[in-house]
Amino acid sequence: MTDTPTATDGDLDVFALASRLSDGHVADNVEILNQLAPQDAAAVLVLLPVDTSVEILDKPELNFGPEIVEALPRRTATVLLAGMSADMAADIVQQLEEPVRNELMQGLDAATRTTIEGLLAYPENTAGAMMTTEFVSVPATWTVERTLQHIRQVERTRETVYAIYVLDAFTRRLVGAVSLRRLVAGAPLARISDLARSPITTSPLTDREDVARLITRHDLLAVPVVDKAGHVLGIVTVDDIIDAIIEENTEDAQKFGGMAATDEPYLQVGLPGMIRKRGGWLCVLFLGEMLTASAMQHFEGELEKAIVLTLFIPLIMSSGGNSGSQATSLLIRALALREVRLGDWWRVALRELPTGLILGAILGAIGVVRVVVWQKLGIFDYGEHWVLVAVTVAAALIGVVTFGSVAGSMLPFILQRAGFDPASASAPFVATLVDVTGLMIYFSVALLILSGTLL
């Protein structure tokens, strides 16, 4: 069971815990520290070997990194930050409040400080903000043997050594990449530049979603981030990308559910935060849905004459919303995975139109069966014009489900075209859109079919 860490029990034996952690797997250690109040976690970290503490702070799964660093003695904090991978250290520094942030930055050695400041300059969720500067690069003139020697020396201070970047000996521009497996398999005296392949690179301002796509597409373990002149600024590694994909998917799922994305685990979002994240969209949707009340007020006369029509309002509206939600979720994913491009919108519309018509006809048939059975079995009396009522319901269902499918599938395209994330299209948003229109379709169909009889 997860516990929200507030103040931990005063009797906590930090020494016993520290000795337990120094033997544990880092992922387990992170889970244990996530259960503690940040001050207690800091008290444990102080007692651990520096390597173990650094390894723990380097894990993105650690929930209260900044709070823990803040609770550490300043001297320990700077030692740990300097030992951490630069991207994770920058992440933590970014979340610290002043004056702690400034005090810690001043305590760091000049090289680490400059690196962290450089990383902090890039916007969130870009390759620049995600990258680490601890990678291996060697001049193109080196041999395989010399490169392996170099790797042996620097191995402990690099996040990954599985990709080695080959730089022009004079301009220090990136000219190739060699995987460690090719290097190990290579002849010791071969020139590194002969083993290198032309590198797949990204720029520091590339969105993390695009970096993820690049790494997945080419099955890379890391991708170098290069500036316009071709100098390597850092690398983004595959484990950072998995974390980014999972975070991105969580955000998309929450947005599709109709709320602002939360950055924190569910149990750690406070009540005011939860209300903010959910209340905003809920109010917007509520205001939109108010149009249904307006539409119904407009048709009040018809409603009074034919109360039987109101019985089917929720049924018809929700069917439109459901088919819209299906189409939207399909197209959000198809666009995200690049299975479908913006220019394919008409192809999609031409597929959704028959799909919607057929689905609507199926539901319409079920609706007719319901009215006929209820009428014939005497469960409910839909009035003397019950046949026309059944026809109205069926026709409205075909119209509403078709509209739902087409509108739901086009919404992600419209959002992308307008420069928004297609994943901002949520199920409740589509449902609201289709509800209002669905009501208009239903009443129009009713007027057409029942005019002169019931209306």
Added chain:
Amino acid sequence: MTDTPTATDGDLDVFALASRLSDGHVADNVEILNQLAPQDAAAVLVLLPVDTSVEILDKPELNFGPEIVEALPRRTATVLLAGMSADMAADIVQQLEEPVRNELMQGLDAATRTTIEGLLAYPENTAGAMMTTEFVSVPATWTVERTLQHIRQVERTRETVYAIYVLDAFTRRLVGAVSLRRLVAGAPLARISDLARSPITTSPLTDREDVARLITRHDLLAVPVVDKAGHVLGIVTVDDIIDAIIEENTEDAQKFGGMAATDEPYLQVGLPGMIRKRGGWLCVLFLGEMLTASAMQHFEGELEKAIVLTLFIPLIMSSGGNSGSQATSLLIRALALREVRLGDWWRVALRELPTGLILGAILGAIGVVRVVVWQKLGIFDYGEHWVLVAVTVAAALIGVVTFGSVAGSMLPFILQRAGFDPASASAPFVATLVDVTGLMIYFSVALLILSGTLL
């Protein structure tokens, strides 16, 4: 623009295309072949060097692998299958129809055939079905130098050499794992068993989601799959896991949208397939939503007396559905990421209760403002009891939104407890559940408040 490949233009110059592909990046080659009809893709593959063709067939992004293999001359097909990584070859063989499947299996060498048959025996989406058998293992008695020599020899035939598995020299049970980076940094004459760490392993029947969690949690490049006796059956690599995570997320997103998950890209699902995937759930939801009609039939007398109440039905129902959809999407992700466990359900319920009450009160306040403003400005007349109508709407909103939040958050727990995937809880399903109950809440509140006046 993506093109659905049917029959390609007869003038296709396969020779020109083959020469272009032999210089290209494999990911680009896959994209090009995805545009061709399978027979044409096969015609191109025949002309490519075996290595290049194998590399292409090994990519999970290739859409028509089985169709292409089927269109190849049998001899070429067996050569390519034998060259492929065993997990991908098994994937393709599994999708082949008889008699082709049998013919190809008979054409394979005995070792490859046995390996593929072994992989095919594991259920879909398990570690066993995903794993590859091409990994590096060495006896614990070997030195670093000898291990590196071995890697140099087998490097080309192994999917990854970044994790080396150390086996007991006699029992051949797994006793440790060494990363290539530690091996490279190690002293040449050190015993490999001195460098090895205790391995993190999984079993062949473990679900791919759990394997993904293990690899993410420990930042692994591969995880060994071991049987009960401790023998390594194969390994699951990080790139297979990324593909699995993306596929899993697509399935979850589609299920949350209220449909059965599709295995194929959007534009490649035919109309009948699309109707099947979407029609089933749409019909189930429609039947569930029919209860709203029954509920309204039950309250027909009240509706006739107070037609003004019908005006707010869509507004109130959709607010409940929206808050339910938010809560469900939040909890599906929280459960999937293990932020929340099954036993935490009461913690969640205790958070959703106040959240729902506050959100409902906010919407209720907006609803009251709407009625008051419309009434006072003379836009619409809600009748002499308009104040009571406003109170009814507000009270119903509080009740419905609270019910939506609590029910929506509990649904994923109930599904998981009952042994289903919590991600089967869809936005339309929650909306339907909340619609029916929401209507009952609304009418009950109306009876309570308006009895004696309007009702």
